[in-house]
Amino acid sequence: MGLLSTRKEYPKVKKLPKEGFGLTGKDLSNQQANQFSEKSIIGKTSVSVFTFITKHLDVTENTNFLTATATRFNIDKLPQHTYNNIVNLKKINDSRYVNKFFESINTKLDKGGLYINCVEAYNTRRRRVLKKYIRPFNWFYYTADVVFMRVFPKLLIAKNIYFFITKGRNRVLTRAETFGRLYSCGFEIIDEEIIDNKLYFVARKIKEPVFDSNPSYGLIVRLKRIGKGGTIFNVYKLRTMYAYSEYLQEYVHKHNSLKENGKFKNDFRITTEGKFFRKFWLDELPMLINLLKGNMKLVGVRPLSTHYFSLYTKELQEKRILHKPGLVPPYYADMPKNLDEIIASEMRYLEAYEKHPFRTDVKYFFKVFYNIFFKGARSS
Secondary structure (H helix, E strand, O other): OOOOOEOOOOOOOOOOOOOOOOOEHHHOOHHHHHHHHHHHHHHHOOHHHHHHHHOOOOOOOOOEEEEOOOOOHHHHOOOOOOEEEEEEOOOHHHOOOHHHHHHHHHHHEEEEEEEEEEEOEHHHHHHHHHHHOOOOHHHHHHHHHHHHHHHHHHOHHHHHHHHHHHOOOOOOEOHHHHHHHHHHOOEEEEEEEEEOOEEEEEEEEOOOOOOOOOOOOOOEEEEEEEOHHHOEEEEEEEOOEOOOHHHHHHHHHHHOOEOOOOOEOOOOOEOHHHHHHHHOOHHHHHHHHHHHHOOOEEEOOOOEOHHHHHOOOHHHHHHHOOOOOEEEOOHHHHOOOOHHHHHHHHHHHHHHHHHOHHHHHHHHHHHHHHHHHHOOOOOO
């Protein structure tokens, strides 16, 4: 999927002590810097990791910073905008304040600078946990691990217990959440690879961090959508994606093509329970709040994100912002198969609505009702 790939494994060399980490090529000759970096990286990881890193940067450059840390203190003490590249060999799962760590990395890099790090993604952790014990005990252990490591951090009181015990180390992170956090902190992913059961990534600084104080982390999320007059408002929905997934729309559009219904194929941001919620529109129940608040109406075009809105024609963009978006979209009346058909479907609805508002909404409402209950139309 996307850039994700696997690499032939090489035998690991004997690990070296941590002494010397945090040094850069400025302190050594080119030959010494190359030997230092190679020994340090291979000693902490493997030949495969060293090969992956050297695909993207010259380890002899004196503007590289190599470290193995989970605390942003070791990053904050570095001078501003001094390094072209920062390589951290400590998995990001052990950092308690992941976004703060990424933000610190961002401030130390010039625009275009590279940040290389790794994460133990949730799917890899799941396989590791299930292999730890024999059946059925492994499933009991896995269930307890999910409750404590994934559910507790999201509950107000339990979160304090979780961080008191774990100190924020070995936290569970999905690929989607990790990449979403990186994008929110001003990076873009340019390469990724699974090596030694960890997901290594290369991120490039493209802008300053967003500093979002309200990411989609709870059960009910608020998603920024374009409403009437082009204003941005919050749409309430049950969370069906991993946290911070809203920052990955451009990334997913780049690496995943669109399905017939205009949505992304193989969208890795959607959780298992999220697929169920979407199939039966359960995720859209909180949008009744928007109906009561008056920024949406019962029947109307979907409220779109700024990225998805940018895929539409200029003509439809201008017509869309003249009206409120709706809970029941014309999509389920016409069942278009691709983006062009979706655009045509919405244009027909809006043109009809402008001539006969009430009659058009009643007609579309009952047509959608018929398609859902008698033709088996489903969300995806």
